[in-house]
Amino acid sequence: MSLQSILGNFALILFVLTIVTGIIWFLDMFVFSKQRQQVADKALAELDARNARLTADGIRVDENDRHELRAKLLRQPVWIEYSGSFFPVIALVFFLRSFLFEPFKIPSSSMLPTLFVGDLILVNKFTFGVRLPIINKKVIEINDPKRGDVMVFKYPVDPTVDYIKRVVGVPGDKIVYKNKRLSINGNELSYENRPDFLDEERLSYYKQYNENLTGVGHNILNDEQAPTFVNGPHDFPGHELCTYGNDGFACTVPEGQYFMMGDNRDNSQDSRYWGFVPDKNIVGKAFFIWMNLGNIKRIGSFH
Structure with a gap:
């Protein structure tokens, strides 16, 4: 199939986009998100231990630091965030134009x-x-x-x-x-x-x-x-x-x-x-x- 044919076949383009974004969404849901959670749990445990020592020494700690660190470590990379958000939209459009209208x-x-x-x-x-x-x-x-x-x-x-x-x-x-x-x-x-x-x-x-x-x-x-x-x-x-x-x-x-x-x-x-x-x-x-x-x-x- 020529490049011109591929570019002219919008259904094929939608199909490829649906598969690619779907794979990324699936991997993030069942693999990448769990990896980020493990990294966050380890980092937060170390932070909690550090804060406990500081509190014992009479030093006041800022709890906001923990919330910011957790949000940072669990945040999706930009490429995953965009792919995951586009997947349901692309999949719906692909289904509608392939089987309905x-x-x-x-x-x-x-x-x-x-x-x-x-x-x-x-x-x-x-x-x-x-x-x-x-x-x-x-x-x-x-x-x-x-x-x-x-x-x-x-x-x-x-x-x-x-x-x-x-x-x-x-x-x-x-x-x-x-x-x-x-x-x-x-x-x-x-x-x-x-x-x-x-x-x-x-x-x-x-x-x-x-x-x-x-x-x-x-x-x-x-x-x-x-x-x-x-x-x-x-x-x-x-x-x-x-x-x-x-x-x-x-x-x-x-x-x-x-x-x-x-x-x-x-x-x-x-x-x-x-x-x-x-x-x-x-x-x-x-x-x-x-x-x-x-x-x-x-x-x-x-x-």
Whole structure:
């Protein structure tokens, strides 16, 4: 694994920090603190004997000296104090983002008009099954992704990168995208006109439709100037299950994999280009926008 991959894997960094600070906390609790106590007991016993002699000789002793010496000898070294105090916080964050919820930031406009650039979203990590952190291996089955779910996953071409798209096809589905309209298993989806959408990043208006994805309604964008064909699809695993033409493409989704598309249909690099997403790449289901520093009105749930 390259240094760039390690630095880009925040879960791995948190895991290492949790282990390191946990070991230090454990050693201090059961080893170092006892050693400090032994040293303090010996030093205090010597001090008590000395003070007893001085008192017998009629010399007054300052009891504060004993308290200061005890506090000094039992005080944790700075590196242990900081490590021990950080451990429960780091461990809690690691548990929360590994098994419950993980935050992400939307970096591109591929999911417009559903998600905007700069949206800070929360992803449910357990709804599609409990997975071990770092290796992302599923250990407990819960739910499978459904058509219409907005899902975060490891980019099949480079698993160190996280992508977010909408689930369009589940295992066994026959996906046909012709003239910018979807059909699933022979059933053409319904589309309703919506007001044109202004993409402020590109300063362009796009046609907007509400697409009924087998019961899940959501808005999509189409660029009338963009071609209907897929320009330069990759030679991805399972590409033989797809056929491409001048007016679109057709794909059959293999077992254990999913077909993903961005809602900004003509400005999204998705399964049309780089192929299917295997179950092992799933990170979780996106469900809530918790902040957008440029527009706080964006806060809330989305479809």
